[in-house]
Amino acid sequence: MSCQNKEDRGAMLLPLLKEHGVNFLPFVPDAGHASLIELAFDDPHIQPVVLTTEEEGVALACGHWLGGKKSVLLMQSSGVGNTVNMLSLISNCNFPFVVLVTMRGNFGEFNSWQVPMGRATPDVLKAMGIQVYVVERDDELPKAVDAALYSAFSSDQGVAVLLSQNLIGRKEW
Amino acid sequence: MLKRRGVTAKLNDMRGESRIISGLGSSTYDLHSTGDTDHNFYLWGAMGGAAMVGLGVAMAQPDNNVIVLTGDGEMLMGIGSLATIGVQKPANLSVIVLDNGHFGETGMQASHTNSCVDLAKIAAASGFKRAETIKTEQELESFLQTFQHSSGPSFAAIKVEQQAPPRSLPILDGVELKNRFRRTFNLFPK
Numbered sequence: 001m002s003c004q005n006k007e008d009r010g011a012m013l014l015p016l017l018k019e020h021g022v023n024f025l026p027f028v029p030d031a032g033h034a035s036l037i038e039l040a041f042d043d044p045h046i047q048p049v050v051l052t053t054e055e056e057g058v059a060l061a062c063g064h065w066l067g068g069k070k071s072v073l074l075m076q077s078s079g080v081g082n083t084v085n086m087l088s089l090i091s092n093c094n095f096p097f098v099v100l101v102t103m104r105g106n107f108g109e110f111n112s113w114q115v116p117m118g119r120a121t122p123d124v125l126k127a128m129g130i131q132v133y134v135v136e137r138d139d140e141l142p143k144a145v146d147a148a149l150y151s152a153f154s155s156d157q158g159v160a161v162l163l164s165q166n167l168i169g170r171k172e173w
Numbered sequence: 174m175l176k177r178r179g180v181t182a183k184l185n186d187m188r189g190e191s192r193i194i195s196g197l198g199s200s201t202y203d204l205h206s207t208g209d210t211d212h213n214f215y216l217w218g219a220m221g222g223a224a225m226v227g228l229g230v231a232m233a234q235p236d237n238n239v240i241v242l243t244g245d246g247e248m249l250m251g252i253g254s255l256a257t258i259g260v261q262k263p264a265n266l267s268v269i270v271l272d273n274g275h276f277g278e279t280g281m282q283a284s285h286t287n288s289c290v291d292l293a294k295i296a297a298a299s300g301f302k303r304a305e306t307i308k309t310e311q312e313l314e315s316f317l318q319t320f321q322h323s324s325g326p327s328f329a330a331i332k333v334e335q336q337a338p339p340r341s342l343p344i345l346d347g348v349e350l351k352n353r354f355r356r357t358f359n360l361f362p363k
Contacts, residue, residue, distance in 0.1 A: 024232070047232065049261060052253030059222030059251075063194070063229020066214060066351065068360040071229075089219045089226075093347035 009138060010035030013100075014043065016142055020149040022070045022098075023047060026057035030076035032102030032168040037074065054079035055086035062095045070153060073099040077106070077121040077162070078114065087128040090158040097130070097158040098148050107165040110173045122162065130158040136166050175313060177271045177333040181207050181242070184269065187317045188212075188240065192230060192357065196223035196243030198278035199337070200271055204242055206341035211353040215343045221250030224268055228258050231266035234358060238265050238321050245272040245286045245330070252295065255328070259300025264324045268296070272330045277337055286330070296328035303327040 013036050017025070025040050026049040027033060040048040051057050054075045061071035075083075080101060090097045105111070105118025122132045131151070133144045141163070148159040177199065185207035194214045195204040200223075201215045214230075216223055227241035248255075248270045258266065274287030286292060296304035303320070307313050307329050320327045344350065355361045 049232075049257065052256050055221065056225045056251065056254055056257055059219060059225035060229040060257075062222075063226035063231075064233045065229070066226065066354050067230040067233025068355065068358055069233040086219050086222055089222065089347075092218065093351040095351065 007035050009141065010037075010039045012142060013145060014039050014046070016145055017072055017149070018045065020070065020146075020153065022072050022149065024061075024064055024069055024071040025049065025074060026051055026060045026071060027074035028054050028057070028076065028079050030074070030102045031171065032076070032163060033074045033100070054082040057099075058083050058086040058089060058097070061097055062089045062093065065095055070096070071098075072149075073097075075099060075101055077101050077103045078117045080121045080124055080160075081117050084124060084128060087125075087130060087158070091129040094156040095158070096152040096156045098152045099130075099160045100145070100163065101160055102163045102168055103165045105165075108170045109165065110171065118165075125160045130160050132160050132162060134162045134164060136164045138167055141167070174334045175308070175310070175331060176336065177203055177273065178206060178338050180271060180313060180331055180333060183313065183317055184240070184242070187321070189238070189321070191238040191240050191321065192234075192354070193240045193242055194223050194227040194230065196220075196241070196247035198244060198247065200243045200247065201343065202338075202340045203271065205343040206338070209343060211357050213343070214350055214354045217345060217347075220247055221254075223247055224251050224254035224258060227266055227268065228254070228261065228263060231263040232261065235263070235265055237358075238267070239263075241266070241268045243268070243270055244277065245270055245274060245284050245292065246276045246278075248292060249285055249290070255296050255299040255301070258326050259296075262300060262302070263326055266325050267320050267327045267329070268301075270328075270330045271333050273333050273335045275335050277335070281335060281337075292330040293328060301326045301328045305329050307331045
């Protein structure tokens with residue numbers, strides 16, 4: 001079963017990000033983020049930035065905050081593995097940081113090569129001092145993203161919101 | 174051959190109000206040796222991140238010049254950053270690599286630029302408006318006189334001697350480095 005609400009998720013998230021003053025969306029694409037990325041490119045008030053690898057986005061978000069602007073980083077769980085050392089910026093400097101991670105390899109995965117990093121994703125983030133909010137259902141997502149943005153930008157915290165494969169839906173093969 | 178501290182001192186003389194992000198290792202020490210200022214953000218770690226921190230500042234502050242000062246090893250670790258910057262094309266961003274062809278901080282092992290890799294060509298092919306390899310005083314003068322006045326992004330790989338001058342160490346406190354840098358944009362307190 002693929003996700004029924006993919007379009008709705010992007011349409012729900014974008015106004016929420018804007019409400020929090022976020023207009024900068026660095027991303028490595030994932031199918032689970034596709035509708036949000038598409039809407040971001042169509043919105044003149046949002047700057048999506050395509051990255052070659054996820055750790056670029058961590059450094060970019062930190063630089064953007066040094067310049068006074070808020071970012072939300074988008075990636076797939078496999079990309080969390082690429083970010084590990086760059087996340088030391090968040091804990092050393094107390095940068096506010098929000099990343100939305102679409103999960104692979106954690107619920108109904110065909111491609112077993114996705115499983116090791118999917119299994120490690122929450123632990124890797126926690127080990128680097130990032131708080132982890134796991135979201136299993138679409139109707140829980142706005143509250144989680146709102147809480148992540150509030151925590152991060154009110155008091156310089158790093159928060160990852162993990163969008164479970166249960167929520168995103170199975171990739172069809 | 175150019176000397177890294179001579180290059181950094183000249184860059185510092187020309188910088189005006191520019192913000193400088195330095196990459197970990199020698200570039201951070203070189204920048205600090207020219208005199209500490211809140212307009213500098215020194216990276217002590219996060220290898221490969223200097224260019225992206227610079228891009229973030231440049232895109233948040235399009236009316237202010239931002240310079241990334243880093244080494245060939247640090248640039249190579251974040252080499253994809255050149256592609257990301259090339260796509261965004263911030264007019265106010267310059268990336269300056271002090272290229273000694275070696276990993277100076279870890280025992281002077283030869284880096285890729287000591288062999289066949291040409292960083293300026295990679296930057297040019299990634300879409301930088303200007304990308305040069307600089308080897309002489311004259312080329313350096315010419316670049317430093319003009320790079321902040323022309324529309325970027327601009328890139329320079331400055332070939333410097335393989336030497337390790339005495340370390341000049343900025344504070345390690347990342348929170349303080351962040352807050353004082355933000356204050357230069359009147360951003361703190363929130």
